[in-house]
Amino acid sequence: MKHLSRLNKYFLKYKWWIIPGSIFVVISNIFGVVPAQVIGYAVDLISENIQLFNLFAGFDRQAIIYNIFSSNLLFFGLLVIALYLLRGLFLFFMRQTIILMSRHIEFDMKNDIYQHYQELSLGFYRRNNTGDLMNRATEDVNRVRMYVGPAIMYTINTFVLSVLIIWSMFDVNSKLAIYCLLPLPFLVVIIYYVNTLIFKKSGKIQERLSDLSSFVQERFSGIRIIKSYVREDYTRNMFEIQSNDYKKDSMSLVKVSALFYPTMLLLIGLSTILTIYIGGIQVMNGSITAGNIAEFIIYINQLTFPVTMLGWVTSLIQRAAASQKRINEFLDIPSDIQSNETAEIELKGNIRFDNVSFTYPDTGIEALKNVSFEVNAGEFVAIIGKTGSGKSTLANLMMRMYDVENGAINIDKKNIKTLNLKDYRGQVGFVPQEVFLFSDTIKNNIAFGLDAVTDEEVHTAAKNASVYTNIIDFEEKFETMLGERGITLSGGQKQRVSIARALIKSPKILIFDDCLSAVDTKTEEEILQNLGKIMAGKTSILIAHRISTIKNADKILVLDNGKIIEQGTHNELLSLNGSYKELYNNQLLEEETRTI
Known part of the structure; x- marks a missing residue:
């Protein structure tokens, strides 16, 4: 849980979602336990009334007893339905608070991670691949969300329901309650053992998924090279190898879960058998009634869900811990570039x-x-x-x-x-050696460095970069959508759009990093002439x-x-x-x- 402690700040922020959500959990479970007591009372009433009904066989009072008996059964039936409707209502309120809170936390986490990514230096991105960065901000965050939402909700629900049921069991008969709960210590040992396995396997699965995402992202970015060198079959085989590694680790985790759940259900089944056997003996001894056995069987069945959820929640928590550990690894990396000065x-x-x-x-x-x-x-x-x-x-x-x-x-x-x-x-215009254009319109790519620009400013920047003529030849002109990394344009056009993006800022310092290599000599001279006019009195x-x-x-x-x-x-x-x-x-x- 030490890795998940990083989430406490979000829980504190959304405390007014967790508190009412927890209250709704308690209320819904109260309405879930009470019907068992009603049904137990109804079973006793049925057995008593059957005996009374048979006692007045041949008398007119038998019809009166039958009518009273029918009315009582109808009342108890309607009462159970009403209690379950109320439980369903508060379950709805529970999900509307806790699950919605988890979505808000997911939103905040993704924004915090993205913000931190942007603060990290260029060296960080040279050391880490894009697929892994994306996976930590998406898949890992999603697994953490399953912890802050469903896992916490079902944990509270399991705890409250278990306490209410166990308390109700001991309130009816302590001996029978002890026998019913006898398999639970074995369940605790199994859960503890499985927890360790799930944590290790979940961490490994996320690493495999990051490798797979990185592989796919890199191959799609280099699809032109793959096609040019006819390496489609080779990359497909490489992808298959990566996928198989991911599948093996995933299947390993599935096998652990597949053994875990039947084991839990077996222990629940043993509790039911013990309830009927020990309870039957006590009914014959007169210690409890048949209605109490029915009540206990309902309690055992109600415990089946929280115990089953215990395994699922355990898996969610362990996966979330493994994912949060991966997220923390990057969040704990300080930026190499620090700037605390605020004066402009x-x-x-x-x-x-x-x-x-x-x-x-x-x-x-x-x-x-x-x-x-x-x-x-x-x-x-x-x-x-x-x-x-x-x-x-x-x-x-x-x-x-x-x-x-x-x-x-x-x-x-x-x-x-x-x-x-x-x-x-x-205040610096920078045109890097490796041109990067976004999958957006040409206009938005040129205006990228400013919050608000006019069409005239965009056109002027394009003219100064000697790319205006090329742009207006396109059908959509400046509204032409570019493919990924500007694949729609030629190398020279991409360079000139990148230059226009720097010039539109009217920078005090302009840095060109070998960004004229893909343009012809005539265009180069035209750009330099325009540059001389624009940057007169400014540093270039x-x-x-x-x-x-x-x-x-x-x-x-x-x-x-x-x-x-x-x-x-x-x-x-x-x-x-x-x-x-x-x-x-x-x-x-x-x-x-x-x-x-």
Whole structure:
């Protein structure tokens, strides 16, 4: 239960649902136990009246006795029906409070988990797969809901009903009650043993389900690659293997439950046999009446439901505990990126790196080594280098997707860690290397970074990104729905829509992380010309592979193996006859080769 203690805050929040729900449970069970006493009294009345009826055989009084007897039976019958109707009414109230409360808790839990997911750093998502994250926020939460709703409801119901029945049994006859309840200690031992098995198996099943969800999500995302390489049969076989592992673990749990429930019913059956045998002896001795035996049999049958529910509830609690443990594992992970500052700032655009070193925590790769440079407000700075030189790492650190290990990043002469992160990122336009578009309209994808925009602003951003002409050629124009990850568009169109999404914010700092690689040279020049007009007096940082893209920059940084090996303007770097000049000559040679 230590894992489920995390839910106490929700129970406290919805205490005014639990309290009346518990009261309704008590009342409904009172109306469930009383009919047994009524029926026991009715059986005694029947046996007495039959004897009296036979005693007046041949006399006129026999008809009077028959009428009184019939009226009493009708009264008792109507009374039992009324009591069960009242029980049903309060059972309805019970479900309307406790089960509805569980849905509210489920809603709160999913929102809390999603909120926590959003606060976690980029490194967390590099270490965990999407399928597992989704499964913990959906399937695991659903299992926990079964605990806070049905499991708690039936636990209270079982406890109250058992107490009322056992108290009523001892009130009638202590000896008979003890014999009836004799199998219960064995049931407790069995439940304790089965609990451990269910907990272990439930945890393993949820892990298997996460693996299966991750596999399916990844394969659907990469369906084009699967079809291109004709690997449908291979992935189907892999899915079958994953499904079989899940099925084996699930069947193992089913076998435990399959043995558990018949065992409980067997113990209940033994109680019934003992009731009839011991009760029959006591009726012959005159200790109890036949109506008491009938009353006890009803009590035993009524105990069958709570005892059966005890096994089901035990299974629900153990599954919920296993799921809550998995949820807690992620909820207990603090974000690597902390921002407690609430004061808003207005960026000017000065960026300074002071001896910054960074190693990716999930891979151990040292991406940057003692990097120092300064970007003055309003400058257009370009970063170039070979693949794996650390260019994208610089962009991620500027966006504070990660925190530096050594050194410091200063924005407008303030350490980036001391800034209001939400406000800071709101004034920065970032176009990542890996373009991501949502399954939404083109308009909503462009306007994603703002709460409210006009159509004119969207159109202007699309024009500045040189994608407006392509969009209006679509039948639905800006209302065109994109497929998953923007699959409807070409690579170049996706990049330009992503650029439009950054430009519509009118950012104080604009960071392009090699986002012009999929556009042709003419379109690239058009975007850069528009960019020069939009970002006049604002800071622009462009990461690229092509020198033609960056040759007009105010400053160019050349990265290699995580270090800045050269910096200066295009002409200054060419005059150094170093790595930049070599890169420039190689690209010229490639272009000449393509033209031939």
